[in-house]
Amino acid sequence: MSAREDFIARFGGVFEHSAFIAERAYDRGLIFVPLTARGVHQAMVSVFREASQEERLAVLRAHPDLAGKLAIAGDLTEDSRQEQAGAGLDRLAPQEHARFTELNTAYTEKFGFPFIIAVKGLDKDDILSAFEARIGNSAEEEFETACAQVERIASLRLAALLPEG
Structure with a gap:
Protein backbone atom coordinates (compact mmCIF):
# COMPACT_ATOMS: atom_id res chain seq x y z
CA MET A 1 0.00 0.00 0.00
CA SER A 2 1.39 3.40 -0.94
CA ALA A 3 1.72 6.22 1.59
CA ARG A 4 -1.19 7.97 -0.15
CA GLU A 5 -3.42 4.88 0.03
CA ASP A 6 -2.46 4.35 3.67
CA PHE A 15 -15.18 13.79 7.37
CA GLU A 16 -18.16 11.38 7.30
CA HIS A 17 -18.21 9.30 4.07
CA SER A 18 -16.15 12.02 2.34
CA ALA A 19 -12.75 10.54 1.53
CA PHE A 20 -12.24 13.18 -1.16
CA ILE A 21 -11.15 15.58 1.57
CA ALA A 22 -8.29 13.34 2.70
CA GLU A 23 -7.39 12.63 -0.94
CA ARG A 24 -7.19 16.32 -1.86
CA ALA A 25 -5.26 17.23 1.28
CA TYR A 26 -2.69 14.56 0.47
CA ASP A 27 -2.56 15.33 -3.25
CA ARG A 28 -2.09 19.06 -2.65
CA GLY A 29 0.96 18.41 -0.48
CA LEU A 30 -0.71 19.66 2.69
CA ILE A 31 0.20 16.62 4.79
CA PHE A 32 3.51 16.63 6.64
CA VAL A 33 5.33 14.00 8.68
CA PRO A 34 5.18 13.54 11.56
CA LEU A 35 1.41 13.45 11.42
CA THR A 36 -0.31 15.36 14.19
CA ALA A 37 -3.99 15.88 14.89
CA ARG A 38 -3.57 19.64 14.52
CA GLY A 39 -1.62 19.46 11.26
CA VAL A 40 -3.90 16.95 9.57
CA HIS A 41 -6.98 18.86 10.78
CA GLN A 42 -5.69 22.17 9.40
CA ALA A 43 -4.96 20.54 6.03
CA MET A 44 -8.34 18.83 5.81
CA VAL A 45 -10.28 21.88 6.97
CA SER A 46 -8.62 24.02 4.31
CA VAL A 47 -9.74 21.49 1.68
CA PHE A 48 -13.26 21.40 3.13
CA ARG A 49 -13.53 25.19 3.14
CA GLU A 50 -12.26 25.41 -0.46
CA ALA A 51 -14.72 22.76 -1.67
CA SER A 52 -17.69 23.90 -3.71
CA GLN A 53 -20.99 24.67 -2.02
CA GLU A 54 -22.39 21.45 -3.51
CA GLU A 55 -19.48 19.38 -2.18
CA ARG A 56 -19.80 20.88 1.30
CA LEU A 57 -23.54 20.21 1.22
CA ALA A 58 -22.82 16.59 0.24
CA VAL A 59 -20.53 16.29 3.29
CA LEU A 60 -23.34 17.59 5.50
CA ARG A 61 -25.81 15.20 3.91
CA ALA A 62 -23.41 12.27 4.52
CA HIS A 63 -23.98 12.64 8.26
CA PRO A 64 -26.66 10.48 9.88
CA ASP A 65 -29.66 11.78 11.78
CA LEU A 66 -29.12 11.78 15.53
CA ALA A 67 -30.88 8.76 17.02
CA GLY A 68 -32.35 8.14 13.57
CA LYS A 69 -33.12 5.18 11.31
CA LEU A 70 -29.48 4.24 10.71
CA ALA A 71 -28.82 4.10 14.45
CA ILE A 72 -31.83 1.88 15.01
CA ALA A 73 -30.80 -0.43 12.17
CA GLY A 74 -27.19 -0.52 13.40
CA ASP A 75 -25.92 1.00 10.14
CA LEU A 76 -23.92 3.95 11.50
CA THR A 77 -20.20 4.24 10.90
CA GLU A 78 -18.28 3.07 13.97
CA ASP A 79 -17.27 6.68 14.76
CA SER A 80 -20.88 7.89 14.61
CA ARG A 81 -22.11 4.94 16.67
CA GLN A 82 -19.58 5.61 19.41
CA GLU A 83 -20.23 9.35 19.37
CA GLN A 84 -24.01 8.95 19.62
CA ALA A 85 -23.71 6.26 22.31
CA GLY A 86 -21.36 8.48 24.31
CA ALA A 87 -24.10 11.12 24.43
CA GLY A 88 -26.73 8.56 25.47
CA LEU A 89 -28.60 8.72 22.17
CA ASP A 90 -28.70 4.93 22.02
CA ARG A 91 -30.69 4.83 25.27
CA LEU A 92 -33.57 7.23 24.65
CA ALA A 93 -36.99 6.72 26.20
CA PRO A 94 -39.78 6.32 23.60
CA GLN A 95 -41.00 9.93 24.04
CA GLU A 96 -37.42 11.25 23.71
CA HIS A 97 -36.89 9.22 20.57
CA ALA A 98 -40.18 10.57 19.18
CA ARG A 99 -38.99 14.15 19.84
CA PHE A 100 -35.66 13.51 18.08
CA THR A 101 -37.52 11.99 15.12
CA GLU A 102 -39.87 14.99 14.94
CA LEU A 103 -36.97 17.46 15.10
CA ASN A 104 -34.87 15.48 12.59
CA THR A 105 -37.75 15.55 10.10
CA ALA A 106 -38.52 19.25 10.56
CA TYR A 107 -34.84 20.23 10.42
CA THR A 108 -34.08 18.21 7.28
CA GLU A 109 -37.19 19.56 5.55
CA LYS A 110 -36.15 23.13 6.40
CA PHE A 111 -32.42 22.95 5.64
CA GLY A 112 -31.95 19.98 3.28
CA PHE A 113 -29.38 18.22 5.47
CA PRO A 114 -29.44 16.52 8.88
CA PHE A 115 -28.83 18.31 12.17
CA ILE A 116 -25.11 18.04 12.94
CA ILE A 117 -23.51 18.65 16.30
CA ALA A 118 -20.29 17.39 17.85
CA VAL A 119 -21.85 15.39 20.66
CA LYS A 120 -18.71 14.70 22.70
CA GLY A 121 -19.19 16.12 26.18
CA LEU A 122 -22.91 16.70 25.61
CA ASP A 123 -25.88 14.73 26.89
CA LYS A 124 -29.26 14.25 25.23
CA ASP A 125 -30.71 17.32 26.95
CA ASP A 126 -27.85 19.53 25.71
CA ILE A 127 -28.36 18.18 22.21
CA LEU A 128 -32.13 18.68 22.29
CA SER A 129 -31.67 22.27 23.50
CA ALA A 130 -29.24 23.01 20.66
CA PHE A 131 -31.56 21.29 18.19
CA GLU A 132 -34.53 23.39 19.30
CA ALA A 133 -32.50 26.62 19.20
CA ARG A 134 -30.82 26.03 15.86
CA ILE A 135 -33.98 25.04 13.98
CA GLY A 136 -34.90 28.72 14.14
CA ASN A 137 -31.74 29.80 12.27
CA SER A 138 -31.72 31.06 8.71
CA ALA A 139 -30.50 28.66 6.01
CA GLU A 140 -27.21 30.57 5.70
CA GLU A 141 -26.60 30.62 9.47
CA GLU A 142 -27.35 26.95 9.79
CA PHE A 143 -25.19 25.93 6.84
CA GLU A 144 -22.23 27.73 8.43
CA THR A 145 -23.01 26.32 11.88
CA ALA A 146 -23.29 22.78 10.51
CA CYS A 147 -20.00 23.17 8.62
CA ALA A 148 -18.29 24.37 11.81
CA GLN A 149 -19.68 21.35 13.65
CA VAL A 150 -18.37 19.02 10.93
CA GLU A 151 -14.93 20.56 11.39
CA ARG A 152 -15.19 20.05 15.18
CA ILE A 153 -16.20 16.41 14.72
CA ALA A 154 -13.20 15.92 12.42
CA SER A 155 -10.93 17.48 15.06
CA LEU A 156 -12.24 15.15 17.75
CA ARG A 157 -11.85 12.11 15.50
CA LEU A 158 -8.28 13.08 14.60
CA ALA A 159 -7.42 13.68 18.26
CA ALA A 160 -8.38 10.05 18.92
CA LEU A 161 -6.05 8.85 16.12
CA LEU A 162 -2.98 11.06 16.37
CA PRO A 163 -0.83 12.97 18.84
CA GLU A 164 -1.98 16.57 19.29
CA GLY A 165 1.09 18.32 17.88
Missing part, protein backbone atom coordinates in the same frame (compact mmCIF):
# COMPACT_ATOMS: atom_id res chain seq x y z
CA PHE A 7 -3.30 7.97 4.53
CA ILE A 8 -6.67 7.80 2.79
CA ALA A 9 -7.51 4.45 4.37
CA ARG A 10 -6.68 5.83 7.80
CA PHE A 11 -8.22 9.30 7.53
CA GLY A 12 -10.74 9.11 4.69
CA GLY A 13 -13.65 8.77 7.11
CA VAL A 14 -12.73 11.69 9.37
